[in-house]
Amino acid sequence: MHSLEDLRAGRLNGARQLRLCAGLGEFPREIFDLADTLEVLDLSGNQLSTLPDDLPRLHRLRILFCSGNPFRVLPEVLGRCPQLEMVGFKSCQIERVPAEALPPRLRWLILTDNQVEVLPAAIGRCTRLQKLMLAGNRLRSLPPELAACTRLELLRIAANQLTGLPGWLLRLPRLAWLAYAGNPFCAAVEQAAQGADRADPVPWHALALQQVLGEGASGVIHRAAWQDGARCRDVAVKLFKGAVTSDGLPLNEMAVCLGAGDHPNLIPVLGRIAGHPAEGHGLVMALIDARFRSLAGPPSFESCTRDVRPGYPVHPDAALRIARGIASVARHLHAQGINHGDLYAHNILHCGEGRAVLGDFGAASFHPPGDPGAAEALQRIEVRAFGCLLEELVERGADGPEGGPRTALASLQARCVDPDPGARPLFAELEQTLGRLGEGA
Structure with a gap:
């Protein structure tokens, strides 16, 4: 200042x-x-x-x-x-x-x-x-x-009064990160998701907040101790902010987190906070091993839509495992009718050996109800974001040998960023292809 x-x-x-x-x-x-x-x-x-x-x-x-x-x-x-x-x-x-x-x-x-x-x-x-x-x-x-x-490449139109997603928008050649929750055209599916909330309530008085682990636009994540009956558990607690963020509404993010279900590459949600003294909203989640770190830094003013790379490389075999895990969880989310909207390396935590989890659902949106064509188009938009991730993984594995995983990922990456969205593979095919590559690595 x-x-x-x-x-x-x-x-x-x-x-x-x-x-x-x-x-x-x-x-x-x-x-x-x-x-x-x-x-x-x-x-x-x-x-x-x-x-x-x-x-x-x-x-x-x-x-x-x-x-x-x-x-x-x-x-x-x-x-x-x-x-x-x-x-x-x-x-x-x-x-x-x-x-x-x-x-x-x-x-x-x-x-x-x-x-x-x-x-x-x-x-x-x-x-x-x-x-x-x-x-x-x-x-x-x-x-x-x-x-x-x-x-x-990136469009945030959440929390407006839009009555639908225009067809031309779904055909833009470079669009990769799209957030649209909180508009009238997806209100019905959002309300249904909130009504179907089966998350266990976690009493606020049973939580003892500790140090802050991270803070984003939608909320603050704390380490906490949860007195779960006779057992004390170390957990992570995300407390949501109330105001609209650059991605959308925090309550929509919470609804998507609860609707995402279980997957090995997602951080497990253990419950929803009940009885907050200020009527705040929050989630109790599994505590991730401290060895996990972000795969990249978020975009800068200069890079605009591209992550800023940290100073450490990723071994090509680990990069292949990361890619397969993220393709798998993206396939799972779209099967649940969810578009992540912010599939970026900086929202992926990894341990350096290929184990990775996808986080930050602030830009996530449910698919528009009753429109399978739009759902597939949204998936192909997200595939382009996955293609940008593959490009970064290939670059980060530059010290690996030519051929093998590095060359295979580069070839797959080119298909994911095809300017014709309809020519891009879907996540099910990507998961299968990456699985075969992993078997041969």
Whole structure:
């Protein structure tokens, strides 16, 4: 965090990044002193409702965050910023998105948790768009012009007022990560899942929370001791936040977790918290061995839709076992009518020997009821995400010998990312193919 005092004193001259959160009601003109260097500007958490008309003077600006400010309209001046690629206006009060507000080089647009009812047709001109975050708005439809955004890979449209998924959306050539829960078209299946909840209640007073193991957009995971009758068990407890997240609604995530069933590559759900003093929601889950770690880091500003690789390799044989396990659990989820929506290496925990579990159901959605064609199309979209995972596993196993698992995974990966979604294999075939490869490894 920077200070307005340092900015005005010239102590930030030459800065490439600037973050100011000081209750600002107006855009500080001193920011223009950084015009020749500034690339990332974060003005989140202030009281801004407009941006200056000469904002394009920041001619190197690539990333702009203005989340948590009382904007009513996405500022039209954004469309005149020549290098602007990432725009974040989360949790403002935006009702209208003018066509003129869309920058020509836009790659990543975040409008989560606003009041947008209509997207302009001009979104179709943003042909570089890769990531579009629209959860928690009031959209009743998506503009068909969005079909021209053939580079779009990640789309979050959960918790809106959509009445269906348009056919053109399911045919986008690069779409891989899709979240749509909490819309009217899937309300019936979500309500049925909540009504069929058979999870054992775990009394809050029987849990003793310990250290935090992790925190995501939808909740916080604690290590805990569960006094289960005469037995004390070490468990993990996920306490859900109440607000809409970048992926959707936490309660939808909980419903999907409870509906996912049992699988060796899922973290077992042991029960649902009952009697929380603040009426909060949470799940009690099995505690994963401390040796397990994330397969990768989440995407960065630069990588946009690709995970950031950690510094350790994965042996090709272990990579093959990971791939088979994730294909198996993805096949299982789709058989339960669930689209994970966030099948990424950073949501996979592994022990280094090929044992892996898939987590983070924040973007998961139930298949639209009564539409087997859409269910298969959604699975083929997720297969593309699996193809991106295979690509990373192949790269991480670069020290392995040519031929064998490494070459086989590379060949399978190419099929999974075919630009024609209908040409991609389904997870049942992938699981079988990877099983045969494992037998020959």
